[in-house]
Amino acid sequence: MPEGKQTGLALMRNGQSGTVVQIQGGHGLVSRLSALGIRPGKKITKISSMLMRGPITIQVDRAQVAIGFGMAKKILVELD
Amino acid sequence: MKILLMGNPNVGKSVVFSRLTGAHVIASNYPGTTVGYIHGFMKLAEETVEVIDVPGTYTLEPTSEAEEIALRMLDSGDLVINVVDATNLERNLYLSLQLLERDIPVVIALNMWDDTKHRGVHVDLAKLRQLLGVPVIPTVAVTGEGIKELVDNIPRASSPDTPARSHDERWTAIGGIIDQVQHITHRHHTWVERLADASVKPLTGGVIALAALASAFLVVRFIGESLIGYVLDPLFNTLWAPVVLKLSELLGGSGLLHDILIGRIVGGEVNFVESFGLLTSGLYVPFGMVLPYIISFYFVLGLLEDIGYLPRLGVLMDTIMHRLGLHGYAIIPTLLGLGCNVPAVLATRVLESKRERFIAATLISIAVPCVALQAMIFGLVGERGGEYVAIIYGTLFIVWIILGIILNRTVKGFSPEILIEIPPYRLPPWRTMLQKLWMRSRGFLREAVPIILGAILVINILYILGVFDVIANFAAPVVTGLLGLPKEAVTALVIGFLRKDVALGMLAPLALTAEQLVVGSVVLAMSFPCIATFVILLRELGTVNMLKAAGIMISAALITGGILNLIL
Numbered sequence: 001m002p003e004g005k006q007t008g009l010a011l012m013r014n015g016q017s018g019t020v021v022q023i024q025g026g027h028g029l030v031s032r033l034s035a036l037g038i039r040p041g042k043k044i045t046k047i048s049s050m051l052m053r054g055p056i057t058i059q060v061d062r063a064q065v066a067i068g069f070g071m072a073k074k075i076l077v078e079l080d
Numbered sequence: 081m082k083i084l085l086m087g088n089p090n091v092g093k094s095v096v097f098s099r100l101t102g103a104h105v106i107a108s109n110y111p112g113t114t115v116g117y118i119h120g121f122m123k124l125a126e127e128t129v130e131v132i133d134v135p136g137t138y139t140l141e142p143t144s145e146a147e148e149i150a151l152r153m154l155d156s157g158d159l160v161i162n163v164v165d166a167t168n169l170e171r172n173l174y175l176s177l178q179l180l181e182r183d184i185p186v187v188i189a190l191n192m193w194d195d196t197k198h199r200g201v202h203v204d205l206a207k208l209r210q211l212l213g214v215p216v217i218p219t220v221a222v223t224g225e226g227i228k229e230l231v232d233n234i235p236r237a238s239s240p241d242t243p244a245r246s247h248d249e250r251w252t253a254i255g256g257i258i259d260q261v262q263h264i265t266h267r268h269h270t271w272v273e274r275l276a277d278a279s280v281k282p283l284t285g286g287v288i289a290l291a292a293l294a295s296a297f298l299v300v301r302f303i304g305e306s307l308i309g310y311v312l313d314p315l316f317n318t319l320w321a322p323v324v325l326k327l328s329e330l331l332g333g334s335g336l337l338h339d340i341l342i343g344r345i346v347g348g349e350v351n352f353v354e355s356f357g358l359l360t361s362g363l364y365v366p367f368g369m370v371l372p373y374i375i376s377f378y379f380v381l382g383l384l385e386d387i388g389y390l391p392r393l394g395v396l397m398d399t400i401m402h403r404l405g406l407h408g409y410a411i412i413p414t415l416l417g418l419g420c421n422v423p424a425v426l427a428t429r430v431l432e433s434k435r436e437r438f439i440a441a442t443l444i445s446i447a448v449p450c451v452a453l454q455a456m457i458f459g460l461v462g463e464r465g466g467e468y469v470a471i472i473y474g475t476l477f478i479v480w481i482i483l484g485i486i487l488n489r490t491v492k493g494f495s496p497e498i499l500i501e502i503p504p505y506r507l508p509p510w511r512t513m514l515q516k517l518w519m520r521s522r523g524f525l526r527e528a529v530p531i532i533l534g535a536i537l538v539i540n541i542l543y544i545l546g547v548f549d550v551i552a553n554f555a556a557p558v559v560t561g562l563l564g565l566p567k568e569a570v571t572a573l574v575i576g577f578l579r580k581d582v583a584l585g586m587l588a589p590l591a592l593t594a595e596q597l598v599v600g601s602v603v604l605a606m607s608f609p610c611i612a613t614f615v616i617l618l619r620e621l622g623t624v625n626m627l628k629a630a631g632i633m634i635s636a637a638l639i640t641g642g643i644l645n646l647i648l
Contacts, residue, residue: 014281028143031247035138036501037171039251048281054399055408055498057280062167062199064504066280066395068407068497 009046009067009075010056017045018077025074036065038075081129083122083234084153086179087163088172089136090503092191094118095221095512096163097133100231104515108385109503110412111136112430115146117153124234132157135429138171140178145429145437159185159237161230166190166218167199169262173254176212181244185237186214189230193218200265208261213240222509276505279392289396292389296380303376304455312368321350324360340540344589353460354589362536365456365585366529371521373455377419378520386508390415391500398498404484405439405491406431407498413440417448419520421613424448425620435493441621442487442629445613446636447480449605452528452581457601460584464594471648472601479606479640483632527612528579535578539571539586562638563599564645566590576604578611595648599641607637 006021020042023030033039037060045059053069067075085093085100089111098104101120107113118133134153135146142148154160160179164172169190179186196203209216215233219226245253278284328345331338343357352364384390390412398408410431417424421444428440449457461468488495542548548571552559556567563569572586587600608630609617618626 031139031141032143032499034247034251035171035174036499037168047277048285050280050285050395050399051282052399054282055395057395057502061170062201063171064276064280064502066391066398066408066498066500066502068398068499070497071499 004078006076006078008073009044009058009077010049010069010072012046012077012079014046014048016079017043018079019043020075021078022076023074024076025071029071029074033067033071033075037061037063038065038067044077081124081127081159082157083129083131084134084157084160085131085163086134086150086154086160086175087136087191088138088165088168088175090501091136091163091165091172092221093136093163094133095509096161096189096191096219096227096230097131098512098515099221099224099227101131104519105133106516106519107512108382108390108516109388109506109508110385110391111501111503112146112409112412112427113385115149115426115429117149122231124231137175139175144432149429154182154184157184159187159234161189161234161237162186163189163191163221166193166196166203167201169201169203170254170258173257174250177242177245177250177253180212180214180240180242183239185239187230187233187237188212188214188216189221189226190216190218191221193226194220194223200267202263202265204261204263208257211257211260213242214238222512272505276392276502279389280395280502282396285392285396289393292384292393296384300373300376300380301458303379304373304458307372307375308368308459312372316352316364316368320363321352324350327359336544339544340537343540353585356536356539356586356589358533358536361582361585362533365581366524366532369459370452370455370528370581371524373451373458374419374521374524375517377451378517381415381419382513382516383508384415386506386513388503388505391502394498394500395502402495403488404443404481405488405495406436406443406484407495409498409500410436410440414444414448417444418451418454420450420452420524421445421448421609422616425613425616428620432496433493435491436495438621438625438629439484439487439491439495441617442632443480443484445609445617445629446483446606446633447476449476450580450610452524452579453584453601453605456581456584460588461594461597461601464597468594468598471598471644472605475598475602475640475644476605479636483636487632531611532579532582535575535582538578539575539582542571558638562645563603563641565592565596565600569596569600572600573604573607576610577608577614580604580610595644598648599644602644603637603641606640607634609633 020040047057049056055066055068056072057066085097087093094105094107094114100122103120105118114135120131121128122131134150137147137150142151162176215236217230217233279288328342341357341359343355343360352360394408394411397411401408413424413427416427424444425441428437431437552567552570555570559565559570560567572583576583
């Protein structure tokens with residue numbers, strides 16, 4: 001994926017970093033994700049994804065968060 | 081006065097709680113260890129004040145049962161000690177600001193302060209105090225550093241005049257604070273972090289999971305068997321058996337009192353499993369057979385908990401667990417269930433929906449045998465051959481999968497996706513880990529041993545009164561016809577409601593074949609929960625759902641037992 005391009009978190013490669021630009025979900029999802037430090041403007045790095053649309057693990061600040069595949073698709077990231 | 085300990089999940093509230101009150105509570109390295117109401121007392125100046133360890137919450141807008149409990153507790157408190165993870169200040173400050181907006185005095189414990197140094201985080205404490213307007217005390221709860229200063233600062237807790245903000249305004253305010261007080265220096269990945277990352281990748285993670293679970297199983301067996309073989313069996317056989325025989329002689333070798341205290345003595349030798357007296361089986365089952373495995377199981381579980389491995393296992397298992405209507409985090413209550421179903425059912429509170437909690441609690445009480453029952457299975461079935469033990473575990477695992485798939489398809493609603501924070505790997509704090517092991521073992525001694533003794537007393541009385549014959553004849557068609565067990569086994573299945581370990585012990589004198597013992601063990605494990613689990617299920621699920629779960633348990637147990645009887 002070229003730099004500066006926007007993509008869903010679920011489609012990022014392992015080790016790739018980017019900045020969250022938008023969370024395409026309702027108020028509930030936005031507030032749950034932001035409570036874990038995932039909100040527009042935050043730098044994140046994808047660490048891993050499980051097979052068969054399993055959860056995605058990301059690094060945000062000094063914390064790691066595992067996110068279900070469906071939710072991860074709704075997190076729009078601008079790649080570094 | 082009531083002091084509330086509040087903060088994000090897994091910031092060390094329970095450890096701070098132990099330090100403040102001297103009361104020991106279960107603390108682990110994963111979010112959601114504390115799900116209920118835990119309180120204790122501490123001395124403050126000359127006053128005794130109540131301290132409450134509130135379940136962790138990220139915000140005051142609750143998303144799970146545990147967070148709802150936290151919010152309700154907030155209304156009843158007089159002062160909040162906000163425990164904050166110093167290495168994740170930004171995210172933690174969201175709850176702090178929400179607390180400051182409320183009309184309640186707050187003091188902040190900046191916990192895991194030691195971690196900030198090697199993680200390259202620098203915090204300007206003076207500036208943070210000034211910006212927040214409340215005392216901020218750096219602490220390292222596991223070593224006790226800073227706790228005294230925290231206590232000294234409780235009277236200085238204040239409720240600064242903070243305007244109520246919207247969600248976005250709060251994050252903007254936090255951004256401003258972080259810019260002024262926090263400074264991060266770059267540093268390289270450590271090997272522990274590399275191992276942590278490898279644990280949540282499909283291939284390396286799978287290998288690590290297999291290695292972790294296999295070595296956990298081996299260590300549990302090794303410690304348990306060593307304790308039995310080198311400590312408890314010698315104690316019972318060389319020290320206690322002669323005392324029992326002497327007493328048996330004094331009591332004249334028979335009679336009511338003899339039967340209740342000593343039980344049946346065959347050929348001048350004490351059979352601690354089969355004699356079924358209060359002083360023989362009543363002591364040997366809890367202390368000689370179950371306690372060793374309680375100690376070994378909870379030692380290994382404590383290690384896995386405190387290292388921080390369990391949430392990673394949850395991530396690995398997520399896809400499979402979704403087939404059962406759960407998400408990966410449900411693996412934590414399930415593993416707790418291998419110790420005891422009671423805390424396991426309580427731990428299902430970390431799951432978000434009622435549907436998940438029903439499925440998880442039902443699956444745990446049916447297909448996850450507690451360590452007491454497992455110890456008896458190892459002891460009694462194990463001597464007939466390891467393959468029979470393997471059949472029992474294999475059957476329960478298949479039942480867990482099939483029943484989960486059925487429940488997922490039939491229970492209304494949907495299951496939410498996993499969204500959890502994964503804590504860093506940590507070296508287990510030995511003091512808190514051993515304390516936790518001691519608490520759990522003591523819990524068994526205090527809560528289970530009286531029930532075991534009571535069950536054995538009840539068994540003897542019912543036996544003498546002839547009540548068992550009536551029940552046995554009544555239930556004989558099902559038990560002999562469907563399960564292929566002798567009708568005397570009915571009494572064991574009934575006693576299973578009190579204690580499953582004692583119940584399995586009751587099968588020992590019946591001269592069952594290994595196959596019958598397998599059927600008996602599986603039916604005991606799956607059928608009605610023991611009384612302690614029953615009470616918790618009733619409270620957590622409500623009457624209607626409890627009845628549903630009970631119906632599922634009994635039918636699943638009979639079907640599985642019947643099938644095993646046919647194919648073995």
